[in-house]
Amino acid sequence: FSTPRAPRRATTVRNAVQFSKYHGLGNDFILIDNRDRDDPSLTPEQAEKLCNRNFGIGGDGVIFALKPPSSEYDFTMRIYNSDGSEPEMCGNGIRCFAQFLKDLGEEQKSYNIHTLAGKIVPVMNEDSITVDMGEPILAAAKVPTTLEPNFEGDSVVEQTYECNGKEWKISCVSMGNPHAVIFVNDLEKDIDFANDGPALEKASVFPAKTNVEFVQVKAPDHLVMKVWERGAGPTLACGTGACALTVAAIRAGKIPRGESCRVTLPGGDLFIEWRESDSHVYMTGPATFAFEGSAKV
Numbered sequence: 267f268s269t270p271r272a273p274r275r276a277t278t279v280r281n282a283v284q285f286s287k288y289h290g291l292g293n294d295f296i297l298i299d300n301r302d303r304d305d306p307s308l309t310p311e312q313a314e315k316l317c318n319r320n321f322g323i324g325g326d327g328v329i330f331a332l333k334p335p336s337s338e339y340d341f342t343m344r345i346y347n348s349d350g351s352e353p354e355m356c357g358n359g360i361r362c363f364a365q366f367l368k369d370l371g372e373e374q375k376s377y378n379i380h381t382l383a384g385k386i387v388p389v390m391n392e393d394s395i396t397v398d399m400g401e402p403i404l405a406a407a408k409v410p411t412t413l414e415p416n417f418e419g420d421s422v423v424e425q426t427y428e429c430n431g432k433e434w435k436i437s438c439v440s441m442g443n444p445h446a447v448i449f450v451n452d453l454e455k456d457i458d459f460a461n462d463g464p465a466l467e468k469a470s471v472f473p474a475k476t477n478v479e480f481v482q483v484k485a486p487d488h489l490v491m492k493v494w495e496r497g498a499g500p501t502l503a504c505g506t507g508a509c510a511l512t513v514a515a516i517r518a519g520k521i522p523r524g525e526s527c528r529v530t531l532p533g534g535d536l537f538i539e540w541r542e543s544d545s546h547v548y549m550t551g552p553a554t555f556a557f558e559g560s561a562k563v
């Protein structure tokens with residue numbers, strides 16, 4: 267899991283930003299070392315440009331390592347999606363963030379990271395990272411969604427909703443960021459991904475828009491999914507989405523609440539546990555260094 271470190275060459279590019287590129291199962295991020303700052307060194311517009319896969323570095327988002335707000339935390343993580351919007355949290359991103367910190371020489375077994383979704387704790391294993399993603403947020407008003415609650419008084423599980431000319435059964439879960447989870451029998455035949463994805467992402471019942479996960483149940487401990495992300499579109503993996511859909515599958519009675527559920531995403535597998543003891547969701551998966559460099563902004 268060692269990361270080759272090329273010697274940092276003097277940047278010859280004017281107005282250049284030093285970056286490191288990492289991915290979690292192909293959900294890829296540009297990481298910026300702002301450990302000496304309280305706020306990101308780039309604007310959302312600059313981040314959007316850097317994410318462009320033809321005119322920039324290419325990525326699903328830009329992630330900033332910043333000063334912590336208090337000694338309770340080690341660092342702050344902030345992220346801009348590839349469209350420049352700022353989400354509360356990013357599951358694959360925080361694994362990449364932890365690996366980035368380790369590669370920068372901040373060697374710790376675990377990190378207390380301040381995010382807009384609260385404290386998130388990645389723990390470094392030999393060849394993977396396990397993240398305590400905290401408790402899922404289930405009350406409809408807090409996801410947020412205006413879909414009528416139909417489960418346990420205040421939450422939404424398999425609620426019917428018409429969108430893009432089809433009737434969907436939607437379950438809503440927030441992991442700090444909103445997720446609309448839809449169980450289908452056949453991921454290929456039952457959805458027109460390129461049209462249903464953006465229509466649901468921007469549906470009026472999601473005031474902050476939403477990430478959309480289409481899920482097929484393969485076994486009591488194995489789910490397969492395709493994700494259309496808020497502010498990023500189709501990605502190869504979504505960590506918060508894998509957590510949200512596992513919680514939704516348990517609440518909808520699709521799978522039992524087991525030790526660990528394998529979630530197969532287009533980019534590979536994540537392992538998710540919604541632990542009964544503390545009601546926290548734990549996500550285990552890889553974080554991979556790809557390259558580093560300097561880019562014009």
Ligand SMILES: N[C@H](CCC[C@H](N)C(=O)O)C(=O)O
Nearest residue numbers: 353356357358443504505506
């Ligand atoms: N696009 C997401 C943020 C990134 C989440 C995803 N990449 C993950 O791994 O959790 C949102 O706007 O909520």
